[in-house]
Amino acid sequence: MAKETIQKKVFLEIVQQLRQLIQTEKIQAGEKLPSERVLSERLGVGRSSVREALRSLELLGLIETRHGGGTFLATTHKHQLVEVLSMFILEDERSKKDVAQTRQIHEKEAIRIICSTKEMRTSPVWESFFVKLEIEGTVNCRDILREIMITSGNRLALKIWFQLAAYDGDRLNRQSTEDEKIMIQTLLKSLELGYQQEALKAYGQWMKHLDNQGGVKRGNT
Numbered sequence: 001m002a003k004e005t006i007q008k009k010v011f012l013e014i015v016q017q018l019r020q021l022i023q024t025e026k027i028q029a030g031e032k033l034p035s036e037r038v039l040s041e042r043l044g045v046g047r048s049s050v051r052e053a054l055r056s057l058e059l060l061g062l063i064e065t066r067h068g069g070g071t072f073l074a075t076t077h078k079h080q081l082v083e084v085l086s087m088f089i090l091e092d093e094r095s096k097k098d099v100a101q102t103r104q105i106h107e108k109e110a111i112r113i114i115c116s117t118k119e120m121r122t123s124p125v126w127e128s129f130f131v132k133l134e135i136e137g138t139v140n141c142r143d144i145l146r147e148i149m150i151t152s153g154n155r156l157a158l159k160i161w162f163q164l165a166a167y168d169g170d171r172l173n174r175q176s177t178e179d180e181k182i183m184i185q186t187l188l189k190s191l192e193l194g195y196q197q198e199a200l201k202a203y204g205q206w207m208k209h210l211d212n213q214g215g216v217k218r219g220n221t
Contacts, residue, residue: 014043014045014049014050014052014053015053015056015057017043018039018043018053018054018057021034021039021042021043022073027073028073029073029074030072030073031072031073032069032070032071032072033063033070033071033072033073035070036050036051036054039054054071058071062074096167096168099164099167099168100164100168100211102164103161103164103165103168104207106149106157106160106161106164107145107148107149107161107203108200108203109152109157110148110149110151110152110154110157111148111152111187111191111196111199111200111203112196112200113152113153113154114148114151114152114191115190115191115194115195115196115199116194116196118194120151120152120153121191121192121193121194122192123151125147125151126188126189126191126192127188127192129143129144129147129184129188130185130188130189133176133181133184133185133188137178137181138175138176138177138181139175139176139184140173140174140175140176141171141172141173141174141175141176141180141210142165142172142173142174144184144187144188145165145172146161146165148191149161171210171213172210179209180206180209183202183205183206183209184202184206186198186202187199187202187203187206190202
């Protein structure tokens with residue numbers, strides 16, 4: 001097993017243990033969590049690993065760190081949505097399919113918004129990606145999807161997308177292959193022209209290709 005895969009597995013196990021500890025000890029919103037040292041001893045892992053897991057939970061909005069005061073479970077109204085998302089993300093292997101499908105729902109809606117909005121369609125970023133593909137033959141897959149989400153202008157959807165994409169990192173954060181070139185170019189050109197059906201079709205073909213490459217199998221999206 002690759003080192004990066006092992007580290008990711010260990011990290012997710014620590015986060016899962018932290019969530020179980022919060023549930024077992026019935027730590028309520030606003031209450032203080034044990035210190036890094038105590039968590040390290042109780043979970044049987046290094047403090048640096050605990051610190052990394054806590055930072056991730058803080059980014060998700062599940063906990064909050066107060067300078068000089070320690071770490072606290074975030075108030076319910078702040079983290080209720082991301083708590084639901086994180087439960088799906090961390091629960092089991094089957095949930096990876098749910099994460100990918102949820103991420104794609106946001107991406108498809110962003111494509112629809114862009115195709116129906118002239119200012120978004122005419123953004124120079126689409127042509128720059130297209131030219132990069134022509135000259136260099138490859139682009140970063142995650143960069144394109146991120147720009148689609150940013151350009152669509154929905155800040156909440158973008159925040160949710162970043163969290164979902166983080167758990168699909170190995171498949172998304174890589175350079176495109178020759179097999180994907182036509183699919184991506186068709187998507188980019190369709191975005192520029194506002195051809196919604198063509199853009200969604202090219203996007204669907206690209207995602208199906210990514211799923212096959214990454215071993216995630218599902219029905220038509």
